[in-house]
Amino acid sequence: MKKSFLIVLGFLFLLGVGFMPATSHAAKTLKVGIVDTYTGPATAFTLDVLDGFKLAAEKINAKGGVLGRKIEYLTRDDKFKPDIGLNMAKELVMKEEVDVLMGTINSATALAISDFAKAEKVPFFVTFSKSDRINMQKGHRYVFMMSEHSEMAGRAAAEALAKKPYTKYWIAGDDYEYGHSIANGVWKHLQQLNPKVKLVGETWWKVGEADFTPYITQILAAKPDFVIVATGGSGMVNFQKAAKATGFSEKVPFYQHTAIEASTLAPQGKNAPVGVFGTANYLFYYPNSPENRAYVDEFKKAYNRYPKVGSLYGYMTANFIAEGFKKAGSFDKEKFIDAVEGMAIAGPTGKIAIRPCDHQLELPMYFGVTKVDPQYDFLVGGDIQVVPAKDYMPTCEEVKASRK
């Protein structure tokens, strides 16, 4: 018994020794560690980031990769919890020795990983978190912001709303950081751009609120000209359904960030309310350029659905990682960051740069209003105005001042 056990052990040892060199001689890859939420409601957005990234990475690998190395990505599920996310990021850096980190839809997780990335000097691309603290107050050399933050969304909406005749505003939203910061962003800048506006009231409901009817009847009773609705996640659709059912959308115009985006409109089919104002960083039908059409076709072919805003963040991130290392000419992380700062890459929505002072991707913002389009079996955004990035990004001076 004991003897056979030893033989087996010896055999296994030999096997182990025999295989060991093979693994250490495996071709080196450019390793990207992705920490994001892959369980629960946030997956409606995070899977798009991942799919956009995969699409770009596969294309880059098919063309020979980056400086002779293929892009390899490892995903970790943070379950929407900052402590788990941080541990995952640590594991990816310490054990897997990834070259770059990316991900997180949870701002608290992004801030935690950002601190760690700064200490470890690992570049970290934030792909869906919306807190402006990530690259303003808490910004540093190693963190990059690939989506707009709530301050930017607010400014973009205020730019467009200031041109409208409304004066009596009501603010309503999900009672959490994102809701409040979107609402504050819009309101602060709207007041500056149009001093005539005044706030007649506010309503805040809990995140995940299922029934908006009692809130809507109250807002209607106050008769505002315009309502700023600061919802996120599933609240976007829930509010639109309630606005349609109560006739609210026909009586009072309202604005929601991402209201015109496919993630909000596609699930509702033809039943979404018409005339809702919204902003989005990406629309699969606008701009109707050959680049965007080609991207949409590729994405649809690969995943059998229209690309949403998250896919653009993921797609651009993969391309910046690849081009950054190519320009740096090596896998040195410091040289990579120097290379990426100020770099511009042509994507589906045109050539977009990363601003050196706060590492913000200079995405244009599209402001529009929901309408029926016979081409699609769901509503889309119409009357699109483009707000260029420079009009709604905080200035570099503001970024500097916030970091003091």
Next chain:
Amino acid sequence: MDAVWVLFSQKVLSQILVGLSRTTILFIVSSGMSLILGVLRIPNVAHGSLYMIGAFLAYSISRLFGGGSQGFWMALLLAPLGVAILSLIAERALFQHLYKREHLMLLLLTFALSLIFGDLTKLVWGAEYKSVPVPQVFQGFVTVFAGLPLPLYNLFLLAVGPVVAVLLWLFVNKTKIGKISRAAAVDREMVSAVGINVSLVFAAVFVVGCLLAGLGGVLVAPTVSVTLGMDHTLIMETFLIVIMGGLGNIWGALIGALIFGLSQSLGIMIWPQFGIIFPYLAVVIVLMIKPTGLLKSTW
């Protein structure tokens, strides 16, 4: 002065109506939980997941039948049955072996089930938001008091609530299973001592309770986006309602749901900025006055 008063009371009435339609769904789901809690003594954390699965099933079934009105009615009929079958499997395969264990064990099991159901839902339906359209007949709204709108679908919910309450009353008071289950809730050993197959009665009650969760899910589906995580907020509210009403007492669940739904809608009217705190405030007040819940607990 009079005109102002009339307008105010009309606004209150309108908010009450809106609150009552929310109460309907809360009542349906929490009465199911209370039934299971009372008879089987299972604090079913997976109850919310069954509600979510009910909503997802409603989405699939309504799509299967063309997505229109017909789809909704078929979903209303079939989706709760689907949930009932799922719960029957869970009961026969897992719960029936564990009734003798302590509550903590059962709590852990149902918690595990809620995680499993959550991930299963993601596997089957994916992560995208789903939406069930409001059936044609209930699209639009009526203007009730003070010119404030009430969606027709909410009116439909207002009608469904009493129907479910009456059916539940008939089940508990007039059917044999109901009577046995009430007896079992009071003294389980005695019921089996007189030669009744308690195991089957328990299975039936469990399935009815879960069916109610599924029904709640179908009914809520046209008003919200059907999404992962919709179980979390509901399960909290449901537990609060069940505790407020008295553990295991389904009429307590009705009263709890009424307090919860009305305090919310009226709270929003009084103080829109902090409307969310009113239902929870109501729970605190009720539990301070009657820590065991408003009606007699079966525990």
